Amino acid sequence: MSADVMAEMKWVYTFGGGDSEGEAGMRELLGGKGANLAEMAKLGLPVPPGFTITTEVCNAFYANNRNYPETLTAQVEAALAALEAKVEKSFGDATNPLLVSVRSGARASMPGMMDTVLNLGLNDETAEGLAQLSGDRRFAYDSYRRFIQMYSDVVLGLDHAVFEDILETFKDENDYSLDTDLTAEDWEVIVKEFKEAAARELGRDFPSDPREQLWGAIGAVFSSWMNDRANTYRRLHDIPESWGTAVNVQAMVFGNMGETSATGVAFTRDPSTGDTGYYGEFLVNAQGEDVVAGIRTPQCLTEDMRERMGDPAPSMEQAMPESFAELSRVFDQLERHYRDMQDIEFTVERGRLWMLQTRNGKRTAKAALKIAVDMAEEGLITEEEAVMRVDPAQLDQLLHPTLDPDAPRDVLTSGLPASPGAACGIAVFDADEAESRASHGEKVILVRVETSPEDIHGMHAAEGIVTARGGMTSHAAVVARGMGRPCVSGAGSIKIDYAAKTFTVAGRTVKDGDILTVDGSTGQVLLGAAKMIQPELTGDFATLMGWADKSRRMKVRTNAETPADAKTAVEFGAEGIGLCRTEHMFFEADRIAAVREMILSDSQDGRVTALDKILPMQRDDFAEIFRIMGERPCTIRLLDPPLHEFLPHTAEDVADVAAATGLPAAELLARAADLSESNPMLGHRGCRLGITYPEIYEMQARAIFEAQVIVEKETGVRPVAEVMIPLVATAAELAILKARVAGVASAVAEETGKTPVYLIGTMIELPRAALRAGDIAKDAEFFSFGTNDLTQTTYGLSRDDAGKFLGDYIEAGIFEKDPFVSLDRDGVGDLVQIAAERGRATRDSLKLGICGEHGGDPASIHFCEESGLDYVSCSPYRVPIARLAAAQARLAAKS
Ligand code: PEP
Numbered sequence: 001m002s003a004d005v006m007a008e009m010k011w012v013y014t015f016g017g018g019d020s021e022g023e024a025g026m027r028e029l030l031g032g033k034g035a036n037l038a039e040m041a042k043l044g045l046p047v048p049p050g051f052t053i054t055t056e057v058c059n060a061f062y063a064n065n066r067n068y069p070e071t072l073t074a075q076v077e078a079a080l081a082a083l084e085a086k087v088e089k090s091f092g093d094a095t096n097p098l099l100v101s102v103r104s105g106a107r108a109s110m111p112g113m114m115d116t117v118l119n120l121g122l123n124d125e126t127a128e129g130l131a132q133l134s135g136d137r138r139f140a141y142d143s144y145r146r147f148i149q150m151y152s153d154v155v156l157g158l159d160h161a162v163f164e165d166i167l168e169t170f171k172d173e174n175d176y177s178l179d180t181d182l183t184a185e186d187w188e189v190i191v192k193e194f195k196e197a198a199a200r201e202l203g204r205d206f207p208s209d210p211r212e213q214l215w216g217a218i219g220a221v222f223s224s225w226m227n228d229r230a231n232t233y234r235r236l237h238d239i240p241e242s243w244g245t246a247v248n249v250q251a252m253v254f255g256n257m258g259e260t261s262a263t264g265v266a267f268t269r270d271p272s273t274g275d276t277g278y279y280g281e282f283l284v285n286a287q288g289e290d291v292v293a294g295i296r297t298p299q300c301l302t303e304d305m306r307e308r309m310g311d312p313a314p315s316m317e318q319a320m321p322e323s324f325a326e327l328s329r330v331f332d333q334l335e336r337h338y339r340d341m342q343d344i345e346f347t348v349e350r351g352r353l354w355m356l357q358t359r360n361g362k363r364t365a366k367a368a369l370k371i372a373v374d375m376a377e378e379g380l381i382t383e384e385e386a387v388m389r390v391d392p393a394q395l396d397q398l399l400h401p402t403l404d405p406d407a408p409r410d411v412l413t414s415g416l417p418a419s420p421g422a423a424c425g426i427a428v429f430d431a432d433e434a435e436s437r438a439s440h441g442e443k444v445i446l447v448r449v450e451t452s453p454e455d456i457h458g459m460h461a462a463e464g465i466v467t468a469r470g471g472m473t474s475h476a477a478v479v480a481r482g483m484g485r486p487c488v489s490g491a492g493s494i495k496i497d498y499a500a501k502t503f504t505v506a507g508r509t510v511k512d513g514d515i516l517t518v519d520g521s522t523g524q525v526l527l528g529a530a531k532m533i534q535p536e537l538t539g540d541f542a543t544l545m546g547w548a549d550k551s552r553r554m555k556v557r558t559n560a561e562t563p564a565d566a567k568t569a570v571e572f573g574a575e576g577i578g579l580c581r582t583e584h585m586f587f588e589a590d591r592i593a594a595v596r597e598m599i600l601s602d603s604q605d606g607r608v609t610a611l612d613k614i615l616p617m618q619r620d621d622f623a624e625i626f627r628i629m630g631e632r633p634c635t636i637r638l639l640d641p642p643l644h645e646f647l648p649h650t651a652e653d654v655a656d657v658a659a660a661t662g663l664p665a666a667e668l669l670a671r672a673a674d675l676s677e678s679n680p681m682l683g684h685r686g687c688r689l690g691i692t693y694p695e696i697y698e699m700q701a702r703a704i705f706e707a708q709v710i711v712e713k714e715t716g717v718r719p720v721a722e723v724m725i726p727l728v729a730t731a732a733e734l735a736i737l738k739a740r741v742a743g744v745a746s747a748v749a750e751e752t753g754k755t756p757v758y759l760i761g762t763m764i765e766l767p768r769a770a771l772r773a774g775d776i777a778k779d780a781e782f783f784s785f786g787t788n789d790l791t792q793t794t795y796g797l798s799r800d801d802a803g804k805f806l807g808d809y810i811e812a813g814i815f816e817k818d819p820f821v822s823l824d825r826d827g828v829g830d831l832v833q834i835a836a837e838r839g840r841a842t843r844d845s846l847k848l849g850i851c852g853e854h855g856g857d858p859a860s861i862h863f864c865e866e867s868g869l870d871y872v873s874c875s876p877y878r879v880p881i882a883r884l885a886a887a888q889a890r891l892a893a894k895s
């Protein structure tokens with residue numbers, strides 16, 4: 001940005017007091033929080049006035065060696081003056097002081113990841129002014145000490161334990177057990193001690209100038225954009241660093257001004273189940289952070305929720321009926337306005353309601369489905385919008401098991417059902433340990449007193465989470481729901497001993513490494529591994545999938561080679577098999593001996609004899625799959641891996657084969673050595689086997705065609721086979737193999753009197769094949785992009801070894817994502833599009849699909865839609881995800 005442009009830029013936007021300079025559509029510039037505060041103020045809702053410093057300032061700050069644009073100070077001063085005028089208070093004034101909160105607010109919400117400072121503007125004079133103004137000394141000095149604590153932690157980077165120790169010692173000396181036992185005078189003493197401690201730690205006085213405090217807090221928020229927590233969160237949620245955060249400076253309102261004040265968070269519908277009815281918690285006489293921090297256990301918002309939870313404390317509906325009624329009106333207005341479920345923060349200051357935040361609420365997959373379907377049925381959104389509302393990746397949560405309600409369970413304790421689903425694993429008490437044990441393949445349940453943003457990596461690595469403290473909106477609950485991890489929060493009866501790595505409950509002790517089951521749908525924590533059941537795919541799920549199916553163009557198939565996988569995939573809506581890897585059938589225990597006999601014979605006759613033994617088994621496999629798939633097309637790939645993969649590996653294997661074939665062990669080992677390759681991935685595999693050992697593919701083709709005839713005779717249904725030749729690099733390879741396969745089809749037709757329905761095509765998994773697709777399409781009736789190998793060969797990156805350093809590449813920003821998980825549009829994608837174009841230029845009717853792992857990845861599915869592919873194929877459990885992603889890709893392409 002040039003200096004002239006910088007000088008003209010508007011860096012600060014005001015809101016509240018009847019109008020706003022921003023609005024909801026400006027979230028890129030104002031961040032989610034700032035844009036929605038502006039919008040709410042525009043709607044005439046009670047929003048404490050304030051101003052937003054834009055995300056562009058954040059970017060300019062980092063681009064310019066952590067310096068602000070020159071014109072920022074003047075713009076902040078002007079906005080501050082406007083704020084003072086609106087609230088009729090003055091910043092730093094000893095008799096009528098304005099206090100502000102300073103909070104971050106990125107474009108995408110990043111709960112708890114960045115920093116917040118409340119009660120800013122307090123010093124010895126203004127605290128006295130606040131005491132006079134509020135008529136409540138205790139409140140004023142409690143606010144002041146909170147400010148010193150928060151500012152010291154967030155802005156000055158002092159250890160919060162210093163302040164906690166002072167408070168604890170004071171309470172001990174005075175025989176107090178709760179913070180609420182402290183009087184105004186006590187807090188004054190604490191404030192003095194806090195300031196002295198801060199000065200000792202800092203080597204200078206705690207800043208008393210409100211303007212210095214303000215700029216310190218603004219700097220801390222911008223700096224927090226790059227802290228470790230925020231970096232991890234961004235990486236996990238694919239949030240680009242370039243988005244930056246905004247800073248919101250807003251007049252303080254106080255939920256801690258006595259019994260007629262409160263603070264709370266709420267959702268306009270249940271974020272776990274999607275049920276209609278408000279859902280939330282509040283705390284009387286408390287400040288905002290107390291609810292989320294899980295320090296005090298909050299009370300229910302509604303009577304209905306209180307009854308369901310069996311909570312003895314009064315609900316807000318009961319305790320503050322007028323504020324609750326006003327809040328309900330606001331909720332309805334916001335939901336209608338945003339046409340989505342809202343997540344709201346509010347404060348009641350001496351009976352007056354103030355809205356502090358609204359945003360589209362995070363929700364579980366189950367809730368996302370129900371809310372989307374309900375809102376479409378309520379006429380609030382269209383069916384197509386409902387399809388767009390559910391994150392396909394989130395569906396994963398619904399496709400996994402829950403606890404069998406009829407199976408016995410050994411319940412240790414119950415807490416809050418904070419994030420649904422069931423998970424089982426070993427108890428681990430530390431986030432780092434959870435991460436490291438999970439990386440060694442162990443399934444872990446993270447058990448904590450409460451979680452904080454520092455635990456995020458351990459929560460991600462864990463199968464499930466249990467906390468002793470915290471409500472339904474505690475950090476643990478919110479983060480677990482976002483990640484789709486089952487979570488039980490507030491299991492208050494467990495007593496955790498971090499040092500001993502144990503917890504006790506009802507006289508029982510659970511040690512580190514003991515197996516636990518967490519049921520986040522009921523809130524139960526069980527000892528041992530409880531029985532799970534498969535999910536139901538009816539109700540809202542079926543309705544939304546039906547709408548998705550109406551919207552999509554691409555078909556969705558599955559990669560399956562076993563009858564069980566094929567059945568699951570059909571239940572999940574697969575419209576065919578896109579890849580049946582026949583080598584998996586070769587590995588079965590009852591046939592490996594015959595396979596080894598085939599490989600080890602050095603004559604064609606020997607191989608044919610062995611293959612004759614395999615033929616009936618392979619035919620049975622295909623017949624079983626055709627029976628399940630009916631008329632849905634089945635792409636069956638002929639043998640792909642290098643033969644040496646089937647050779648005996650252990651001494652025991654060698655002895656078995658020696659016994660079965662009568663060949664001496666030494667000869668077997670010599671043959672194995674003979675077949676071994678330095679670079680098997682680029683070696684004698686795929687169609688190269690078919691070329692050099694014609695009898696293998698001929699046997700497989702025969703097994704396919706004969707199975708088709710058998711099933712047709714048996715059921716009257718004509719199976720559709722798509723015979724696929726792997727790893728083709730040249731048109732000649734395909735021409736030769738196609739002729740052989742077609743020859744077998746004719747022979748089978750002649751022998752049986754039935755003509756099998758089949759196509760012959762190839763995989764495109766080598767760059768040369770993609771480039772020469774025009775030639776290859778002369779013989780190919782379909783292409784299936786094998787993007788696992790195509791990624792490997794395009795990058796020259798080994799599929800089996802790249803994992804060792806891909807993490808470093810992603811960390812360094814060289815790769816945005818693992819290219820084996822999400823298709824590299826620029827390179828591999830280019831080859832896919834070239835092949836599609838050149839192939840179709842030769843053969844109009846060429847069918848195009850994808851069967852690499854990318855076929856189940858939503859971002860890659862969008863690419864497939866844009867590239868005009870006919871279908872995607874993925875593993876059975878990803879079929880619903882692919883159906884939804886394909887619909888969204890189509891709808892996005894149309895709009
Ligand atoms: C591919 O390479 O993308 C593919 C589907 O084949 P395989 O993973 O079996 O090599």
Ligand code: MG
Nearest residue numbers: 765786788789
């Ligand atoms: Mg491959």
